[in-house]
Amino acid sequence: MSENNEKCQCQCGCGGKDEREEKLVQIIKDCNYDKSQLMHILNETQNIFGYIPMRAQKIISEELGIPMAEIYGVITFYSRFSLEPKGKYNIAVCLGTACYVKGSQGILDKLKEILGIDVGGITPDGKFSLEATRCIGACGLAPVMTINEEVYGKLDPSMIKDILEKYQ
Amino acid sequence: MKTINEINEIREKTLSEISLRKDINYKGNEKHILVCGGTGCTSSHSDKIISKMNAIIEEKNIENVRVIRTGCFGLCAKGPIIIIRPEDTFYAMAQEEDVEEIFEKHILNGEIVERLLCKDIDGNTVKRLDELNFYKKQKRVVLKNCGMIDPENIDEYIAFDGYKALEKVLTSMTPDDVVNEVKASGLRGRGGAGFPTGLKWEFTKKAVGDQKYVACNADEGDPGAFMDRSVLEGDPHALVEAMAIAAYAVGATKGYVYVRAEYPIAVRRLQRAIDQAREYGLLGKGIFGTEFEFDLEIRLGAGAFVCGEETALMESVEGHRGEPRPRPPFPANKGLFGKPTLLNNVETYANITQIILNGAEWFGSIGTEKSKGTKVFAVGGNINNVGLVEVPMGTTLREIIFDIGGGIPGGREFKAAQTGGPSGGCIPAEHLDTPIDYESLSAIGSMMGSGGLIVMDDTKCMVNIAKFFLDFTVDESCGKCPPCRIGTKRMNEILDRLTNGQGKEGDIEKLEELAKNIKRSSLCGLGQTAPNPVLSTLKYFRDEYEAHIKEKRCPSGECKAMTTVTIDKDKCKGCSLCAKNCPVNAISGELKSPFSIDPDKCIKCGVCIAKCPFKAISRK
Numbered sequence: 001m002s003e004n005n006e007k008c009q010c011q012c013g014c015g016g017k018d019e020r021e022e023k024l025v026q027i028i029k030d031c032n033y034d035k036s037q038l039m040h041i042l043n044e045t046q047n048i049f050g051y052i053p054m055r056a057q058k059i060i061s062e063e064l065g066i067p068m069a070e071i072y073g074v075i076t077f078y079s080r081f082s083l084e085p086k087g088k089y090n091i092a093v094c095l096g097t098a099c100y101v102k103g104s105q106g107i108l109d110k111l112k113e114i115l116g117i118d119v120g121g122i123t124p125d126g127k128f129s130l131e132a133t134r135c136i137g138a139c140g141l142a143p144v145m146t147i148n149e150e151v152y153g154k155l156d157p158s159m160i161k162d163i164l165e166k167y168q
Numbered sequence: 169m170k171t172i173n174e175i176n177e178i179r180e181k182t183l184s185e186i187s188l189r190k191d192i193n194y195k196g197n198e199k200h201i202l203v204c205g206g207t208g209c210t211s212s213h214s215d216k217i218i219s220k221m222n223a224i225i226e227e228k229n230i231e232n233v234r235v236i237r238t239g240c241f242g243l244c245a246k247g248p249i250i251i252i253r254p255e256d257t258f259y260a261m262a263q264e265e266d267v268e269e270i271f272e273k274h275i276l277n278g279e280i281v282e283r284l285l286c287k288d289i290d291g292n293t294v295k296r297l298d299e300l301n302f303y304k305k306q307k308r309v310v311l312k313n314c315g316m317i318d319p320e321n322i323d324e325y326i327a328f329d330g331y332k333a334l335e336k337v338l339t340s341m342t343p344d345d346v347v348n349e350v351k352a353s354g355l356r357g358r359g360g361a362g363f364p365t366g367l368k369w370e371f372t373k374k375a376v377g378d379q380k381y382v383a384c385n386a387d388e389g390d391p392g393a394f395m396d397r398s399v400l401e402g403d404p405h406a407l408v409e410a411m412a413i414a415a416y417a418v419g420a421t422k423g424y425v426y427v428r429a430e431y432p433i434a435v436r437r438l439q440r441a442i443d444q445a446r447e448y449g450l451l452g453k454g455i456f457g458t459e460f461e462f463d464l465e466i467r468l469g470a471g472a473f474v475c476g477e478e479t480a481l482m483e484s485v486e487g488h489r490g491e492p493r494p495r496p497p498f499p500a501n502k503g504l505f506g507k508p509t510l511l512n513n514v515e516t517y518a519n520i521t522q523i524i525l526n527g528a529e530w531f532g533s534i535g536t537e538k539s540k541g542t543k544v545f546a547v548g549g550n551i552n553n554v555g556l557v558e559v560p561m562g563t564t565l566r567e568i569i570f571d572i573g574g575g576i577p578g579g580r581e582f583k584a585a586q587t588g589g590p591s592g593g594c595i596p597a598e599h600l601d602t603p604i605d606y607e608s609l610s611a612i613g614s615m616m617g618s619g620g621l622i623v624m625d626d627t628k629c630m631v632n633i634a635k636f637f638l639d640f641t642v643d644e645s646c647g648k649c650p651p652c653r654i655g656t657k658r659m660n661e662i663l664d665r666l667t668n669g670q671g672k673e674g675d676i677e678k679l680e681e682l683a684k685n686i687k688r689s690s691l692c693g694l695g696q697t698a699p700n701p702v703l704s705t706l707k708y709f710r711d712e713y714e715a716h717i718k719e720k721r722c723p724s725g726e727c728k729a730m731t732t733v734t735i736d737k738d739k740c741k742g743c744s745l746c747a748k749n750c751p752v753n754a755i756s757g758e759l760k761s762p763f764s765i766d767p768d769k770c771i772k773c774g775v776c777i778a779k780c781p782f783k784a785i786s787r788k
Contacts, residue, residue: 038487078470096391098548139548140244151211
């Protein structure tokens with residue numbers, strides 16, 4: 001966790017003032033500092049930052065009065081929360097039963113082979129990250145994967161290379 | 169805040185505008201174009217179709233035509249789906265570029281665009297939605313508004329008898345009357361276990377507490393199931409209204425809906441429904457001018473299957489790790505925030521307004537003696553009509569898979585149907601005529617579950633599918649109790665060996681013993697049912713397990729570690745296409761004479777099988 005205590009590292013000239021942090025503080029305020037809203041706040045944090053950085057955990061801990069350890073425990077319990085940033089393009093292959101039966105494992109294997117990373121990994125240039133997800137509910141299009149918000153359905157392994165090229 | 173009279177006025181006015189959707193004899197000149205806006209069709213870009221249609225309407229200043237983004241029609245395999253009413257024309261798999269033609273021909277000149285019409289399994293063109301076999305054996309109670317109304321418009325919900333049940337309950341029934349009506353209906357929990365809903369309501373009503381809650385389990389974690397999502401996306405007010413009725417019956421003033429964050433469209437539409445209901449005074453204080461007060465809040469999950477278990481769900485709503493609590497105390501006495509809580513799932517609630525309006529007797533007339541009403545299934549896997557199906561209880565699997573589902577694609581054989589997801593089991597062909605009800609499915613080693621129904625053809629290995637589900641439970645076990653945390657892991661290790669060709673004598677017996685102990689000693693439903701996929705496949709496909717162990721052979725050829733890829737020397741023409749495409753250079757030979765595969769190099773990826781123009785390569 002190299003980014004302990006670190007401020008925003010952008011070089012946009014904001015002077016380390018991170019609007020995302022302000023947004024988070026506002027969300028907590030909107031929840032009336034209600035501890036039972038922790039899941040909602042973490043979901044929002046995940047949406048704002050793309051992951052849940054240590055500095056965001058600190059803000060939540062201080063504002064809500066919940067120990068850091070407890071927040072860490074909640075984050076690591078739920079698969080949607082991530083402690084690490086994701087790639088510019090996050091690829092999620094559905095391994096729900098309907099997709100699995102239609103060969104989504106082959107899609108995942110092909111992606112691993114082309115990108116040279118494993119599930120949960122990120123390419124060295126930070127461009128692609130890969131995850132396996134459970135049912136996204138587009139079973140009519142099985143097997144399915146998503147790249148950020150875009151859904152790709154009725155896939156077969158031979159289509160993967162062309163799809164990835166769109167993002168190069 | 170609207171009064172009863174004002175709501176009735178809205179109902180009449182809106183109904184006059186939208187009744188043409190149900191009236192096949194409508195003679196006016198208006199048309200409604202219904203486009204599916206469920207997750208499936210949205211994924212295949214139905215939103216672009218809608219934008220394009222609205223652009224054309226504006227550009228050409230077309231009057232009397234409305235485009236409505238609806239919930240799921242059910243036939244997801246044919247998406248995006250467009251229905252034009254009142255004539256009920258069914259266009260399947262249309263794309264943005266087809267929209268102009270639809271307008272030019274159909275909307276402006278009344279001429280049907282033949283090439284876009286939906287085709288049934290035999291390739292025959294179907295003009296109208298109700299001509300499809302897919303719909304003939306279905307009965308829509310829970311899904312009655314899905315695909316019929318704009319889910320983001322409360323007036324359309326009100327038009328089709330929406331909030332009428334709430335009005336009836338608040339103005340003419342006591343809480344006891346409501347509980348008794350639900351009890352008399354025979355409705356049972358649709359989350360999977362099938363506990364009588366009315367009893368649950370009675371327990372919560374009788375529980376003592378200064379504050380009570382009603383909660384809804386919309387954390388549809390079973391992979392391959394999307395029934396609840398479709399209700400939330402297609403008819404969110406049905407849930408809001410039912411939860412208000414439940415709150416009145418048990419004496420609660422506040423409700424929580426726990427939804428998966430992975431369902432963004434469902435969450436958005438439900439939030440909109442709650443906002444609209446508040447605006448109309450259908451949530452809040454003094455509903456319909458009575459003393460009754462109720463409000464509803466959404467709480468998001470974040471991808472933990474165990475949170476579908478009722479006590480784990482409550483932990484999660486409170487903002488904690490979703491670890492189950494020991495029961496008793498049951499949620500009816502000590503649930504959310506330690507207060508008496510009624511928890512039902514989405515589909516269970518979605519039946520309530522119908523029971524109140526049409527009566528327990530009507531509801532009891534659908535289904536079987538012990539399982540009343542209908543059940544919604546998300547049918548997927550190796551089946552032609554992937555989609556959402558609602559049938560009366562007692563319908564057989566064969567009817568669902570072959571009559572409604574259109575059978576298995578590619579001329580393959582049916583091998584098994586999996587119900588109940590990671591808690592359920594695989595049902596073989598010999599039980600295809602089993603009627604779908606809670607007891608019959610348990611008797612054959614599966615369970616109703618929440619409604620996921622995955623069909624598998626003869627290329628699927630049953631040991632591998634058992635391993636798939638065990639992988640899932642190992643991943644999703646919360647870790648609180650050792651039998652589930654350690655036991656499922658041990659079972660998975662054995663299955664891993666089996667599918668890799670390293671099975672040992674005694675493995676089956678070890679699996680059975682572990683299964684028995686995990687079922688008996690796990691804390692919650694996740695662990696208690698986790699061995700079911702293994703037990704049911706052992707029961708019906710034991711010979712496959714034995715082949716994996718004794719012969720180191722996978723009969724369906726799915727477990728790659730045990731297969732070899734070989735070239736049939738008689739069929740091979742020596743074209744070298746396989747060798748050129750082999751990613752690991754395992755194939756060699758001389759042009760125009762048979763090639764061969766080096767088994768030590770071969771990674772069994774199957775590329776050569778797909779590329780061979782003479783079908784000379786196969787997996788054994």
